[in-house]
Amino acid sequence: MSESEYKLRLAQNLIGRGKVSRRDFIHLGLAAGLTVAAADMLFVSVARAAPKQGGFAKLGMAHGATTDSIDPAGYPDTFTQTAFSGAMSNSLTEVDAKGSIQPDLAESFETSDDATTWVFKLRKGATFHNGKTITSDDVVASMQYHMGADTKSAAKSLLESVTNIKADGPETIVFTLNSGNADFPYIMSDYHLVVMPAKDGKADWESGVRTGAFVLENFQPGVSAKLKRNPNYFKNGKPYLDEVEFIAITDLAARMAALSTGEVDYIGRADLKTLGMLKRKPNIDILEVTGYGHYTLPMNVTVAPFDNPDVRMALKWAIDREEIAQKIFLGHATVGNDNPIAPAIKFAINPEPQHKFDPEKARFHLKKSGMENLKIDLSVADAAFAGAVDAAALIRETAAQCGIDVNVVREAEDAYWDNVWLKKPWCASYWGGRATADWMFTQAYSADSSWNETFWKNPRFNELLIQARAETDEAKRSAMYAEMQQLTHDDGGAIVLVFNNFVSAKSKKLAHGELAPNWENDGLKMAERWWVANA
């Protein structure tokens, strides 16, 4: 690298911080052998790409209800999750754009050999919005808020394995688990498990005093939340924005219109059907991330005819996943293979053979099960996932070609999770996805989980689950997870249709780095991670 090229590189780094003017940069560019136009273009692209301080963003969220509150026991959907967890609060750890775990409020974490004890060290000098230093007592109180008999927290089951939490000095927290869990730091990244100040030994969520990049200014449940930059945020230089406003726009068409007319700078969950029209607009970008979330059709394997593995296998071959991904989700989904572990997750494999529509194989298994002329009910509602009813209609058509008579029962959307899910033998379900194989398997497939939606109790699978959780040797662990995924694929009761993509849209005014796959809205942390590009 010549001296002038080196200077140019240096200058590029400085542009983002506003320390080099366009004129100076072009001079340097000429010295390095660039033309004026090329140097100017380079300046613009670098200036755009580097995060800049300042500005205001209005973010249109796809949810919002008058019952929303800043209480982390709830956070039912994208509005509260993105505004109150992602922007206003921090957990001990966070998931980055690569899907790996990073310390957040914790500075570091380490474990014992059997992964039953986890020690988290807090960042030094991190403070709450009111200036108070964060101590281990705050963390202990915040975690205990989700535990115990009287809690109403949706995160209760996450912390079920924790037998003891104690503060060891002001900066160290020790978690003791009832069995080893090598992925425990991932669990600590959950959006419910934010750190709140302790008041008389109890977590104080009511005040809204948290640790995050933004301070809550005004919140109208179901309408909007306005937050202001936290000048004392512990992450250097972050956040970039001065102010963010989250606006609840539940109506799909209203959301698209709001972005088109510039009323908001970003919308979550864009309308797939009119995405083409939005794409044509010059000042709008479409963002698409393949996440961990997936749509499943769980069969209750304790109920006839699903207790017969060949019936399950026949159904797995009788569904055209490709067609469903193309026709129902308009290509904004990745075809599933009856393995709930998303390809982007560590230890994921793609079990052989890939299940696809094959009437021959379906008929073969049906014959083997001795249940020709099979008639079954499939209970669906769009409350499970948007498009469930249409997908069921396609399934009826393809299954009919295999000699299976699927009767689509359209259930009420209201109280679907209460009346249909875990109650009807074959229904539709949605999993937001978990960041690790263990987490996903433990919650939805382990024998004693209350959410084991297929009631599948494979002894080998459950034995491996416990072994793999505590195993710290990566190679052994990888082999165990591969076997478990193969078991779910071959014997399990869940038909994994597709992994859904997070499709959102933004105006060119906003810029961002690589998007995190763990949740929508850049892993819920868009407010902290995004900035205003100078146009």
Added chain:
Amino acid sequence: MNPVVRMVLQRLGLGLITLFIVTIIIFSAIAMLPGDFAKAMLGQSATPETVAAFQREIGIDRPPVERYFAWVGQIVQGDFGSSFASRTGYRRTVAEIIAPRLYNTMFLAVMTALIAVPLALGLGILAALYRNSWFDRVVNTVTLTTISFPEFFVAYMLAYLIISRDTFIGTEFAQSLPEWLAASINWVLNLVPKFPTLANISDQTPFWEHVWRAALPSITLTLVIVAHMMRMTRAAIINMLASPYIDMARLKGMSPMAIVLRHALPNAWAPIVTVIAFNLAYLIVGVVVVEVVFVYPGIGQLMVDAVKSRDVPVVQACALIFAATYILLNLTADIISIATNPRLLHPR
């Protein structure tokens, strides 16, 4: 006793009885809904223990009859209770949840009524005056068209118009047109003010900005309700114009406008006012679709939200407010039709 006063008291009493019956209907209807607040809040992540803890805290583990009487007892004392979204140390009363929403809804209703009622009356009178003329036909066709479309369609079309204002010239359709035509369509579109498609207002929104933000919802509602009132005005007046006393006025040599305003209209008020009251009630209780499309935080959206999450105290309070609105507006319509009709005012 003055017959008007007697009627008002009588009707108010009947209204109270109606409200009481309404409370029973509301309460039992909500009790019959599947699921409850705890399950709706926790959704897929509900476990039996968390649901039970939730139910204990908000008191829905108690028997329905007991809960009904507790609720009615509170209402009688003017207390609507607390939302289920309250937590220990963080009470959210139903009154404080509903008040800003009700204000927004009233704001929109009054704003729309101020545009729609004079417009409908004016158009109706003119249509009656020049009946069967081209003016009459055009007004009839246009208002019938707008009332025939569902309100969400009108709302989306208006929003689309605002979007097209900026983007029409770039579309393939515009490029396929001759240049002069595309340019003139674009010019016409740009005459439309750039109304905000998002009517999200807050309690800090200044008055005139509130009016500006509520413009599109208000125009939508005006388009939806004008036809009904306008046609009733026209029909009632035309009905009167056939009476012998109108012929008398005509023979006296009065101008057509004076005949309509001084002789026909006073006798036609009763049916017109009834229809106006009906439409005003609709503006308060029936605009949830328009609220959703324009993201306007009114009471309709609040109620739908509350039904979805089974926040029973809020649903009950909204339903009571709606019932009371109907009763009061109908009462007002009756009073006005009696007061403007001497035959009803002085019955023999």
